[in-house]
Every structure is written in C-alpha cells, then in structure tokens.
Amino acid sequence: MKVIVIGCGAGGGTSAQFARKMNRKAEIKIFEKGKNPQYSKCALPFVLCGEIEAHSIIEFSEDWFKKAKIDLQLDTEVFSIDFEGKIVETDKGSEEYDALIIATGAIPYSPIETEGKTYFFRTIEDVEAIKREVKHAKEAVVVGAGLIGLEVAEALKKLGMKVSIVELMPQILPAMIDQDMASLVRKKIEGEVDILLNEGVKEINDGKKMEVVTTNRAIKADFVVIATGNKPNVSLAKKCEVKKAIVVDEKCMTSMPDVYACGDCTQYKNIFGNEVVVGLGSIAVRQGMVAGMNAVGGNEKMPLLLNARTTKIFGLEVAAVGPLQREFPFQPIIGKFKGSTHPDYMKGKEIVVKVMGDEEGRICAAQIVGPGASQRINAFALAIHAGMTFDDFSKTETAYAPPVSPVIDASTIACDIAKRKQK
Structure with a gap:
C-alpha cells in the first residue's frame, strides 16, 4: 500500500507518523514545499524575540522520518492531483497513490x-x-x-x-x-x-x-x-467538496474516495453541528492522527470540535473553549465570576471566569483570564465532552491548600452563578 501526504506541517507530519504506527509495511511519502520538516509554528513568536532558537522548534527531523521509513521530500511542490487516476504531479515527477492525505495548511491573508x-x-x-x-x-x-x-x-x-x-x-x-x-x-x-x-x-x-x-x-x-489571519490553502482540492475549506467527515475523509485531509486546510463540525474552519495546531495534530490511521485501514473518528485555545500575553494567561457568545444559535445562560487564585490571606492573583450553557444547564463554552487559565479551560473542555451541567460542575470537589488554591475554585463558583439563572 502506498500513502502520499501533501504537506509536512502539524497535520501532515502527524498523519504520516500515525499511518506508520498503524501499518509497518506501507510505503509512505511526504511532499513538502518548504525547506523544513515538521516544526511548531506556534513557537515562532518566541524565536522572534530570541527566547529560543529556530532549530529547536523542529519537532521531527529529516533523520527521524528516515528512521521511521517515511520518505520525506522537502523542496517539492505538488502542482495537481488526478483523483480518478490516483496520481499526484510534482515539480520532480508524478507519483501514484492508494491513499492520499491533503495537509496543505493555510496561507496568510x-x-x-x-x-x-x-x-x-x-x-x-x-x-x-x-x-x-x-x-x-x-x-x-x-x-x-x-x-x-x-x-x-x-x-x-x-x-x-x-x-x-x-x-x-x-x-x-x-x-x-x-x-x-x-x-x-x-x-x-x-x-x-x-x-x-x-x-x-x-x-x-x-x-x-x-x-x-x-x-x-x-x-x-x-x-x-x-497578522490579519490566514485562509485555507485549498488550491489542490478543487474536485473535493470545498466551502470555506475542504469539508471532511469524522474520519477526516473528503468527498473523494481514498482522499483524506487534515489541519488548517479543512473544516469540520463543532458541538452545535456547524461547519467551522480548523485553525488550531492542537486540532491539526488530532486530525492528523485520525487521517493517518484511517488512510491505512483504520476506523478512527474525530469528536465534534470545541476549539480549546490559549495564549499568554505580557504575562497574562488567556484561555477559552467552545463558541463565542455571538456564535450561539440561542441566548446562552451565562455565569461570570471574578475571584482569586488563592485565599485572600495568601494574596492571590485575580482570575475571571465566564461560563455559558443552554437552557437545560449543559455547559457549552467557557472563557478565562488570569493565572492557570489554560488548565481550568481543560477541565471545562472535559466537562463539555462529558455533557456536564452547571450543577454538576459547581459540585465538583477541587483540591485545596492555601499556597496553591482556594477552598472553592472560581470555575465552580461561575457555574453556581449560571445554575441560579436557570428557569
């Protein structure tokens, strides 16, 4: 079996790796237009300011791919795909495939x-x-x-x-x-x-x-x-179903047989069933895992997207999961609380938690600003996957020690506030 991957970013590189984990005998080849193998684009700001060196953000080297028996072709551009004949045309020749993974990412807008x-x-x-x-x-x-x-x-x-x-x-x-x-x-x-x-x-x-x-x-x-955003690079996928990006199903399959796609060039459904463009490295990696395994005969499935996201700006941690308030198809119930990371006598730092859910109290989204925001958002992501309600979360037992955390966390208090707004 021969698998061709177009693009060696977070999605493409990961898909090749997991195709190899699933099938030790398959021939796997990656065509990458750039000069570098898979690296962390999210780390680029820290390369810019000099905190880290550019070479340190390369996650998997050419030698690593070679040892994994994955044929990585850098400086190789794919110009077209013959979906019926199962052939890709590159600037160095043509290649047949049994399964194809499109991971062409996005381009700056x-x-x-x-x-x-x-x-x-x-x-x-x-x-x-x-x-x-x-x-x-x-x-x-x-x-x-x-x-x-x-x-x-x-x-x-x-x-x-x-x-x-x-x-x-x-x-x-x-x-x-x-x-x-x-x-x-x-x-x-x-x-x-x-x-x-x-x-x-x-x-x-x-x-x-x-x-x-x-x-x-x-x-x-x-x-x-x-830095006005990126647009999905769908130029090679014109025969696939394309809306804002390449439409994929839960198996990361496109509308064309034996053709998968992952990463920033794709769109998939969120928890409301709406198609959203994938724009997060974390989702690209998870899609890559699914696409890679399924390309060699697996039956993996992607969950609906939550878009858990985080950053740290001038020392302030920011995190969110789920849709924005304006993206809800209904008026959400909202609980918001400004608390502290520690008991008052330990002089903790301010943290603000906003949680949103439906009329039945199911948690659908959360946003947090302050220390520990990302890990608290991870807890909310788990809660959304599990179908937890405001009431469930507000009763969650949380760890307490004065130098570490308060008796009752701001996240649970925000849910308690939201719960009391339910009719």
Whole structure:
C-alpha cells in the first residue's frame, strides 16, 4: 500500500507518523514545499524575540522520518492531483497513490496590497526576515490584534521596539474571546503597546519610512507585520467538496474516495453541528492522527470540535473553549465570576471566569483570564465532552491548600452563578 501526504506541517507530519504506527509495511511519502520538516509554528513568536532558537522548534527531523521509513521530500511542490487516476504531479515527477492525505495548511491573508518592508508571520523564513529588519529598526506596526498579532507585538516589544497595533474590530482577540473578557486583557497590555481599535488599514505606503494609513490616521514605522489571519490553502482540492475549506467527515475523509485531509486546510463540525474552519495546531495534530490511521485501514473518528485555545500575553494567561457568545444559535445562560487564585490571606492573583450553557444547564463554552487559565479551560473542555451541567460542575470537589488554591475554585463558583439563572 502506498500513502502520499501533501504537506509536512502539524497535520501532515502527524498523519504520516500515525499511518506508520498503524501499518509497518506501507510505503509512505511526504511532499513538502518548504525547506523544513515538521516544526511548531506556534513557537515562532518566541524565536522572534530570541527566547529560543529556530532549530529547536523542529519537532521531527529529516533523520527521524528516515528512521521511521517515511520518505520525506522537502523542496517539492505538488502542482495537481488526478483523483480518478490516483496520481499526484510534482515539480520532480508524478507519483501514484492508494491513499492520499491533503495537509496543505493555510496561507496568510491580507485585506490590502502589501509592499516594501511588509511581512507576514507564518514561517521560519518570515521570522528570519523580520529579525534582520529589527537590527536597524525602532518602530513597527502590527496589523491585526488577534492571537498572532498580539504575540508578535509582545516579541517586538521585548526586542526594545515601539509597537502600534491596528485592529479593524472594536476589541482585541476578536476570534478568541468575547468583548467583555477582551477588555480585561486590553487593560493589562495598554501600557506596553499602542492599541488602535475600530481602525481599518486603507493602504501601506513604501518610502524611507513605511506609512500605514488607517481610517483615522497615518502611522510611521520602520516595518509592518500583517497578522490579519490566514485562509485555507485549498488550491489542490478543487474536485473535493470545498466551502470555506475542504469539508471532511469524522474520519477526516473528503468527498473523494481514498482522499483524506487534515489541519488548517479543512473544516469540520463543532458541538452545535456547524461547519467551522480548523485553525488550531492542537486540532491539526488530532486530525492528523485520525487521517493517518484511517488512510491505512483504520476506523478512527474525530469528536465534534470545541476549539480549546490559549495564549499568554505580557504575562497574562488567556484561555477559552467552545463558541463565542455571538456564535450561539440561542441566548446562552451565562455565569461570570471574578475571584482569586488563592485565599485572600495568601494574596492571590485575580482570575475571571465566564461560563455559558443552554437552557437545560449543559455547559457549552467557557472563557478565562488570569493565572492557570489554560488548565481550568481543560477541565471545562472535559466537562463539555462529558455533557456536564452547571450543577454538576459547581459540585465538583477541587483540591485545596492555601499556597496553591482556594477552598472553592472560581470555575465552580461561575457555574453556581449560571445554575441560579436557570428557569
């Protein structure tokens, strides 16, 4: 059996690994357009600020793939797929396959034309280009106040730069958390960088200094980073069912026989049954596991997506799971509580928990700002998978010790507040 994987990112690299774990005899080949094997794109901001080296974020080396008897072909671009004949055409020739896994990821999106010293933030090469620019720069503009934009802004700030962030929406982190929670994060970081909300970028002018023209002003900078999001790379999958991205089922199979897809190029159903574009490395890895095993005869299935997500911005931890409040198909019941990570006498740090659910009290989503947010969100993710209600969660026994945690955690109190709002 021969399996071909297009792309060696989080989804593609993982799919090849799990295809190998499932079938020790299959011929497995990966075609990767770039120069590097699988590496952590989520770690790129920390490479930019110098906390870690670029080589350290390569998760599986060429030698590792070789030892696993996976034929990794770097610098190899796939131009087309003959789905009927089961053949892929690359810039180095054609290859037949028995099963195909499309893991082409996403490509940076810009709402405006880019020119001059304007950079995207998606690859190691992007980071290297920005680092070269930083050596001779003092001011930068980041377009986009999403997760990537804020992490890039923090990295540039650590390098001693003056940073301005321009965001079209009325809040930061618009795809991650609700506006009420985002305002808490904004208060924390306002003294670190300039944040300009409700301002769309009309044009970027190249000159001795770059000029970013927004709906309200013109900002001078030495260079600009575009962090306005990514769009799924579906160019090779035109014969598959494609909406915003390649549509896959619970087995990560596309509409074409023996063709699977995983990662940022795909869309799959969330807990409400709505199709959502996959944009998280954690989901790409889990899809890769499923696609890889199923490509060699497995019967693995993906659960509905929760989109558990987290970040740490200027020392403040932020995490969320489930849909945003505006994405609910009904008016959710909401419990919100501002508490502390420790008993008052231990002078803990503030933590804010927001939990949302349906009229029957089933937990559907949560958002947390403060220390330990990510691990508390993991507990909520488990609760959603288990179908727990506000009442169930509010009665959860939690560990207590003064230097570690309070008697009753803020998460359980938020659920108790929500429970009391049920009719």
